[in-house]
Amino acid sequence: MAVTMNDVARAAGVSLKTVSNVLNDYEYIRESTRQRVQAAIAELGYEANLTARSLRSGKTKMIGLVLSDLSSPYYAELASRLMSVAAESGYRVLVEQSNADPAVELAALRGPFRQLTDGLLFTPLSMDVEEVESHRGAKPLVLLGEHILDPRLDVVTMQNEVAAAAVTSHLLESGRRRVAVVGAGIDDTTGSPGLRMNGYRAALADAGVPFDPDLVVPGDWRRDGGADAVAALLERGTQFDAVFGLNDVLALGAMHELLVRGVKVPGDVAVVGFDDIDEASFSSPSLTTVSPGMDEIVRRSLALLLDRIEGREKTAGGVHVESDFALKIRESAP
Amino acid sequence: MAVTMNDVARAAGVSLKTVSNVLNDYEYIRESTRQRVQAAIAELGYEANLTARSLRSGKTKMIGLVLSDLSSPYYAELASRLMSVAAESGYRVLVEQSNADPAVELAALRGPFRQLTDGLLFTPLSMDVEEVESHRGAKPLVLLGEHILDPRLDVVTMQNEVAAAAVTSHLLESGRRRVAVVGAGIDDTTGSPGLRMNGYRAALADAGVPFDPDLVVPGDWRRDGGADAVAALLERGTQFDAVFGLNDVLALGAMHELLVRGVKVPGDVAVVGFDDIDEASFSSPSLTTVSPGMDEIVRRSLALLLDRIEGREKTAGGVHVESDFALKIRESAP
DNA sequence: CAGCAACTTTACAACGTTATAGTATTCAAG
């Protein structure tokens, strides 16, 4: 059997509650008592039972991270950093993969997953703001990644539209005129795909380049999605001199397909992405992309969430944070 | 306040324990009673309190996954699959990043992390078998990835040596004679680096090619580690016509550095890796590598761990499982 | 040296579940 507080109390000759007080840094404890208890703890090798603590205190010291798929590099890096940063504050991260499935997202908001965590960092992929708002429970919730300015919700977001416009403009400024965009449908206007598309269209408009629906190709946000999209473009004979993959893996998949088919990058077709995953610096050619400020997103979303959890942030309405972005110009689109 | 079993019991006109019995599929419950309880549960929207359940039952329905770094693609894919597969059996996965730090690995074996989980899938990076054996607690533990045949420990492993030999032999058979190996020191003989090195040396010996220490370059198992290693090789003028990156990101980093410096791959130098991460199929050139059978590793290690946790696997000594591997020949080393 | 405030420690209840050890009820067999 594991050592309990009771054993420690007995060994130190104090009450159970005094041991608890020592553990919780209660102010009024005689120094000699504290040391006696600490000694007993050390001698017996006592470790607090986290489950009992959670039951009694109602806190789990875990935060939940809901994302579509941990094997996607962007989310893997995000989760990895979040875990490291959260650990500094004594929190663990429990990850839930939604696969963009509405049922799973809903379950993450209200089900057992919620119970296990003190607060949620949530990437809504299939739900809209209203659904999130109506199903979120009482515990703190910070939305991640979307550019949603709902006054009821805390949101930490990257500048999807502006950054997408910037990277598109970069292509246009280098003389490209037929920029294919991969990873969204023409009708998308919300969510990361839609917002980045908006940025794309804004940049075109800005440069006086007409929007051509033929250049828009939907695709799963995976490498093969990018490859398939390029294959489709080439097979239907659509002319293009650049590809904007709405995230890096799409762009890298697209680039792979271009190169396999003998299309020169950036000679014939320039390629840009979005996210600046580690791989983008090491592909051949290296990938021009947008760094959305992941470090800032991680730190600030966690800070906001912990402020809510620990009752420091009292703002009634939603707090909105937007990270800086940076254009990373590399070989695929100089 | 949340709805408790007591509320359900009152609503259904039965005792607390009967509600518990219904929830736990106890055999002897009258059908009518069961339905009354179910109805009350549905009406009140009752959800079991997992923390209380854990405290009383001693089970958390979580398994721990200890790895070096979740942002590494191999581990990200592993974690992602494990979560999906574990969910099928009603388990969640809690990830701990050790960064190969002995203190963190030790803490994962004995500390709070252990408490939160019913069993551990553990990738030992800085600890040897004896340390693991002496510090593992009472709960089930399955080692991952190493080829350790200690009779006291459960291990699910890939065929590090044989597979590394196979991919090296492939290089030798295609006529390469100066195969640089990146990611281990000459003295490594244990752990994934050492075992893969052993395979490398075995393949050389098999082909009658002398082992040259100059061709061995240590490096962190990251892209930049591979790039730095190649830079070092080139700068010190060591002749080589192939690079074996001991994992895929090393190989991809190495390949990037070669291409940046104008070395043709595979024309001048062939490159092979190990792991077959998703990216290996989409790099340019695509990467010849070894697929270590991750799906099998995930499924069998989880099955073994759950068998231990749920008391089905009674074998006193360690169970050893070895996954199949497959050579994936692609453009970087045809 | 009484009185009061500041400290220090404690007993007991509570968190919401499952385990133990029963008590009722039903029903077939004698």
Added chain:
DNA sequence: CTTGAATACTATAACGTTGTAAAGTTGCTG
């Protein structure tokens, strides 16, 4: 219609912690 086994249900005690409220101790002030 009695017995005993099978079935159906329940009261009570845990699990190990923190919260509440109060009791006990000290030391200072008047």
